[in-house]
Each structure stands twice: as structure tokens, then as C-alpha cells.
Amino acid sequence: MFVLVVVLLFAPAVDTSVLLKKGLLELQQGRLTEARADLLEASKSDPRNGYVWSALAEVYLRNHEPALAASAAAQAEKYSQDNPLLSHALALYYSRAGEYAKAAADERRYAGSQGADPAANTRVARWFLQAADVQAAVPFAEKAAASDESTGFELAQILLKQQRFTEAAQVLEAGLDTHKGEAQLTLALGVARYGQRRFEEAIERFLDVIRADPTIEQPYRFLGRMLDQAGSHLDEIIADAEAWANKNPENSDAQVLVAKALLARNSDDARADVLLRRAAGLQPDNWEAHYQLGILLESKHQYEAAAEQLNKAVELNDREPMPHYHLSRVYNRLGKTGLAQAELKRHRELTGGVGGDPR
Structure with missing residues (x-):
């Protein structure tokens, strides 16, 4: 049944007239x-009853009469300042009307009252976010995260998608203060720190997730992007990657991660070649397996073989700039200057012109 009607039926200050x-x-x-006829009659007999106007606003909204709906809601607003339940009813109306700033403002009044339900802070945060008022949303998102980890995760995901990494981190930290060690919140905080370029903290959070639940794959994938910043954590990352690969021998991405981590520690590690070839064999359309193998072969001056692997990477994922960059380098080594220039041009298209001549 409609939440608004339930609210109105049980509102303590509602005029209990037969018409209403x-x-x-x-x-x-x-x-x-x-409903329209009876509520209009009720508004004539009791024009100061905000619940009557709020219900009329709902009727007009459902009847596709937005101007009348807005006028009725404005009448209801006159009587809502000291009535949190009426504010809540109006917030529900405004949310359905797509007026999220007004919905959040009214629901904020309700959320601060003694009779507010536990989800009130969540609604305030969500509606402020939908109104693009992140600053107003964050305190309510933090309160929601502290009481319910799934809600905190949901609200943080909205902020992460908007690349509001600092605000997302605030919400996630509030959730983790109450729900210490919760894997999904910790993972999302790692993503937020990664977005903030606070790599040390991001790495620590991703390693925490692996400790809590080594079956979650996202932290391994993020760690694979951050090996240049791994520092003292590199041996731990290698151990975790090897454990992941051993438990999932058919997982191509796990083999790639081990190879990348080994090469980050020692560029001459012979196991990397075996692992990357195994990854490419397990999943022939894994562009990164071919890309990493191409880079490795390039470093060994095996340019023909490197070009073959890098070409496969480009065929599988033309939108990644770095395979084009390395392929241009390899073509230059092979004396294929026309092909090298074509790959360099594509690299610059994808990076907005950033990057020098890869000779």
C-alpha cells in the first residue's frame, strides 16, 4: 500500500473528519x-489542515496535473514546520515528483524527530545525492552507514561512481567504526583511497580484504594496478597472488597477477614467461595476458614475438593506450616506421596527446 496514505491515516494531528x-x-x-472530490471538500471545511493539502498534492500528481500538485504541496508546506510527520509525507510526495532537493529538506526535518524510522537518514542522504548536493548528503550518509553496513556500502557506491572519493571515504569510515572489518566496506574504502591516490592506504585495505575473505577477486585486481607503489608490501602481495592462483588454477587473471608481481620484484624472473603463456592459453581473449607477455618479450629483444603478442592485445582491446605505445616501440625496433607511427597516433588519440615518441 502507499506509504503516504499510511502516514496520513496514523498521523496524530490529522483531522478525523469523514471526508478526509x-x-x-x-x-x-x-x-x-x-478522492479528489472528497479531499477538495475537506480542504474547504478545514483549509489549515496540511494533511488534506498533502493528500491532494498526491492526487494531482498521480492524475498528471503538476501545476495543481505543486500548488497543493505549497499549501501543505505552510503547516509542516512544526509537524515532522507532515514533512515526511511531503518528502515522499516530492521524491515521487522528482523534486529531490525539497524531498531531502523535508525528510531531514522528519529524520531529526523522535518518531523517525531507522531508514530516514538513508532517504535524506539518497535524495540529497539525487539533488547533487553532496555536502548536505554526507552527514546523513555517515549516520546511515553507522547503523547499517549495507546501506553505507550502497551510498558509498553512489559517491564512488560520481568520483567523489573523499566523501565516499568519510561514509565508509563511519560504517567501519561500527562494523569493524566488514569486507565489503573495507573493499570500497580501498577503492576510495585508490581514487584519492593514497596508494599505501589502498594497498593496506585491499590486503585486509584478502585476509578477511580471500575468495573476493576485486582486491587482487586492484593490487595488480598498483605494483609500482607496492613498496614493502610486494612480498605479501606475491604470496597472496600465488595463493589465489594455486586455489584457482584455471583463472587466467590470477596467473597474470602472479607474473606481474614477480616481474615487479625481479624483471628477470623466469617464471613470469611460463605464467603469462599459461594465462593466454587458459583465456585466449585475455588482452592483458598478451600485453604483459609482449612487454616481457620486448624486454628480451624478441621483437617479432613481442609484436605478435601486442597485436593480439590491440585486437582484443583497442581502447587501451599502452599496448599501442609498446607496439609502436617494437615496430621502430623492427624498422617498420609506418606501422610505428600509426600505433603512436592511436596511442595519442587515446591519451589526449599525452606521451612522447616511444623510440
């Missing part, structure tokens, strides 16, 4: 014509 009750029930049942 009748109109509310008709609204609940979707009988909009009858």
Missing part, C-alpha cells in the same frame, strides 16, 4: 476522481 478519511481510502485504492 474517505478521501484517503479512495486515494489508497486508486480511485482518484472520488
Whole structure:
């Protein structure tokens, strides 16, 4: 049933006139014509009753009469300042009308009242976010995260998608203060730190996730992007990557991660070649396996073989700039200057012109 109608039926300050009750029930049942007539009559007999105007706003909204709906809601607002439950009813109306800033403002008044339900802070945060008011949303998102980790994770995901990494981190930290060690919150905090370029903290959070639940794959994938910043954590990352690969011998990405980590520690590690070839064999369309193998062969001056692998990487994922860059380097070594220039041009297209001549 409609939440708004339930709120209105049980609001302690509601005028219990027959017309109002009748109109509310008709609204609940979707009988909009009858509800409209009875609620209009109720508004004439009690024009200062905010619940009547709020219900009328809902009727007009459902009847696709936005101007009348807005006018009725404005009338209801006059009587909502000291009535949190009426503010809540109006917030629900505004959210359905797509007026999220107004919905959040009214729900904020309700959320601060003693009778507010546990999800009120979540609604305030979500509606402020939908209104693109991140600053106003964050305190409510933090409160929501502290009471419910799944809600905190959901709100943080919205902020992460908007690349609001600092605000997402605030919400996630609030959640972790209450739900210490929760794997999904910790993972999301690692992503936020990665977005903030706070790599040391990101690495630590991803390693925490692996300790809590080594079956979650995302931390391994992020660690694979951060090996240049691994520092003192590199041996630990290698051990975790090897454990992941050993438990998942058919997982091509796991083999690639081990190879990359080994090469980050020792560029001459012979196991990397074996692992990358195994990864490419397990999943022939794994562009990164071919790319990493191409780089490795390039470093060994095996340029023909490197070009073959890098070409496969480009065929599988033309949108990644670095395979084009390395392929241009390899073509230069092979004396294929026309092909080298074509690859360099594509690299510059993908990077906005950033990057020098790869000779």
C-alpha cells in the first residue's frame, strides 16, 4: 500500500473528519476522481489542515496535473514546520515528483524527530545525492552507514561512481567504526583511497580484504594496478597472488597477477614467461595476458614475438593506450616506421596527446 496514505491515516494531528478519511481510502485504492472530490471538500471545511493539502498534492500528481500538485504541496508546506510527520509525507510526495532537493529538506526535518524510522537518514542522504548536493548528503550518509553496513556500502557506491572519493571515504569510515572489518566496506574504502591516490592506504585495505575473505577477486585486481607503489608490501602481495592462483588454477587473471608481481620484484624472473603463456592459453581473449607477455618479450629483444603478442592485445582491446605505445616501440625496433607511427597516433588519440615518441 502507499506509504503516504499510511502516514496520513496514523498521523496524530490529522483531522478525523469523514471526508478526509474517505478521501484517503479512495486515494489508497486508486480511485482518484472520488478522492479528489472528497479531499477538495475537506480542504474547504478545514483549509489549515496540511494533511488534506498533502493528500491532494498526491492526487494531482498521480492524475498528471503538476501545476495543481505543486500548488497543493505549497499549501501543505505552510503547516509542516512544526509537524515532522507532515514533512515526511511531503518528502515522499516530492521524491515521487522528482523534486529531490525539497524531498531531502523535508525528510531531514522528519529524520531529526523522535518518531523517525531507522531508514530516514538513508532517504535524506539518497535524495540529497539525487539533488547533487553532496555536502548536505554526507552527514546523513555517515549516520546511515553507522547503523547499517549495507546501506553505507550502497551510498558509498553512489559517491564512488560520481568520483567523489573523499566523501565516499568519510561514509565508509563511519560504517567501519561500527562494523569493524566488514569486507565489503573495507573493499570500497580501498577503492576510495585508490581514487584519492593514497596508494599505501589502498594497498593496506585491499590486503585486509584478502585476509578477511580471500575468495573476493576485486582486491587482487586492484593490487595488480598498483605494483609500482607496492613498496614493502610486494612480498605479501606475491604470496597472496600465488595463493589465489594455486586455489584457482584455471583463472587466467590470477596467473597474470602472479607474473606481474614477480616481474615487479625481479624483471628477470623466469617464471613470469611460463605464467603469462599459461594465462593466454587458459583465456585466449585475455588482452592483458598478451600485453604483459609482449612487454616481457620486448624486454628480451624478441621483437617479432613481442609484436605478435601486442597485436593480439590491440585486437582484443583497442581502447587501451599502452599496448599501442609498446607496439609502436617494437615496430621502430623492427624498422617498420609506418606501422610505428600509426600505433603512436592511436596511442595519442587515446591519451589526449599525452606521451612522447616511444623510440
